[in-house]
Amino acid sequence: MKLCVIPGDGIGHEVVPVAVGVLQAVLPGLQLVFADAGWETFCRYGKALPDKTLEAARACGAVFFGAVSSPMQLVEGYRSPIVQLRRELGCHANIRPTLSLPLTVCRQGIDLIIVRENTEDLYVGDEQFDGEVAVAIKRITRSASLRVARSAFEMARHAGRQRITIIHKANILPRTDGLFRDCAREVAQDYPEIVVDEMLVDTAAMRLAQAPESFDMLLAPNLYGDILSDLVAAFGGGLGLAPSLNLGVTAAIAEPVHGSAPDIAGQGIANPLAAILSAAMLLRIWWQRPELALLVEQAVRATLDAGIATPDVISPGVSTQHLARAVIDRLKQE
């Protein structure tokens, strides 16, 4: 069993080793292949996602991706490595769960999953600018919409979820977002046990802010999924606790939702739980080892129950390393 490990930039270097340590604790034979990507890599080699990294990721299938810093200005030749990696590996669904943990920073009662289309929409990178007018293409295809819908409904069926809410803005974008919605409804017919409804993205932002506990699963095009999953992460205790899995047919990328966090990088206080919980998703969904995923999640819960966490979620908080040891100790006791 192989795992391609891409720490990336900033706190990626701090949280990824912790999550990988957790995986090694439950999968003793796991082979690691380290690879580079991100802003530092771009500055050094002129490519944010080197070919060698892509090859290693392809060869392993399972990938652990930390976080990368991306420039806010147009930089010639730079393209977001995680967006590229998602597409190159065919990871068409980005699965972002939010589950209330026993912490005062978490709003209680939330247990939802956002399934985000992961390969198209405004993320295709087709933009032009003539000095006065800039245009970008939002691209939605039948095939990608059907594919991500299929993944969402399959996951709902296997996880015993009852309801999927399709997110769109079809009142303004009847052809693109309408297509996404119609494809989801088409797939839904094969899953009569799952209730399907739909919601405009603006209404969904309001409803998620008012009553996140009223949602079960959400299925969204790429950009809406990006925005809504960050919104919900706020109620789940912040980005320090938000895991995700990018899922495809031949590959999966575990990826904490947080970024490289340059403001706290190097201080040893980054929260590794988002990375650890992403590792659990890799175990459950990609390696099909739900019993191991559960062990990891239970160790996280027991650690939090003992009042141990980093300063972003508990005061006074402990260091990344301290929290990591606490989780691994509990894992070994289980």
Next chain:
Amino acid sequence: MKLCVIPGDGIGHEVVPVAVGVLQAVLPGLQLVFADAGWETFCRYGKALPDKTLEAARACGAVFFGAVSSPMQLVEGYRSPIVQLRRELGCHANIRPTLSLPLTVCRQGIDLIIVRENTEDLYVGDEQFDGEVAVAIKRITRSASLRVARSAFEMARHAGRQRITIIHKANILPRTDGLFRDCAREVAQDYPEIVVDEMLVDTAAMRLAQAPESFDMLLAPNLYGDILSDLVAAFGGGLGLAPSLNLGVTAAIAEPVHGSAPDIAGQGIANPLAAILSAAMLLRIWWQRPELALLVEQAVRATLDAGIATPDVISPGVSTQHLARAVIDRLKQE
């Protein structure tokens, strides 16, 4: 002084007369010109925004727009009348304030304004579908970006606001969203007293959910402004309390943020406060009568302080008419 009144669909018919009554109470000479738009209008005349309505709106300059129902499916010939009206009247800035009111449904301490670009972005309605691939154009121009930024900074200066946060996703859309951001930064140079920062739209959704009170003004492209303003409205007591003003050079449209609410239309319980507070924005910003705007806002506050409101924000709530009378009574006492 003339006002073009467009009730639209659903609860538009219930709340617009109330807001217009409030305006008449403070501006006794106000002349009303009624006009049609919306789904009912489309079904009857084949046009959601008849030419006659557009002419009346143009002739009056000041417009009161209630709400319209829009179909979620592609309907040949239908285009959202409010999106058309905003563009046709050149109302380039959509101003959406959220201010905590003395109600338990409101999160306290919020006092922010979202200024949303109102004429372009994915709202240009340039979409194509060939049966497999659908594309939509996201269009951002220098001129519209500079114009809305100018309005935002002018408003910040006059209202004594300290900080403007520019919203974008320039890490993925460096040309379109980057242009929007760069134009805002260009305009900002003329306002050295205002602090300017920028935030990715996903991060903004998270920060708004965590700490809406930490924002002052936000300046956003059309679609992000749409999503974030609904998000924030949730903390301001819901859509029943969220006002807006679409502002241009030759026209302004007062418009409650809520929709036509078919679920409660006809029951006489729609909250007219969003419409009344939109009327106050028309008074303050368009007609330049801040003292009258204040009277209206004080009457609303006094009514809420007396525990009178519709069921969406207070229990037990009163009817639209009861609340309307309570506000107008207080207005007359002031």
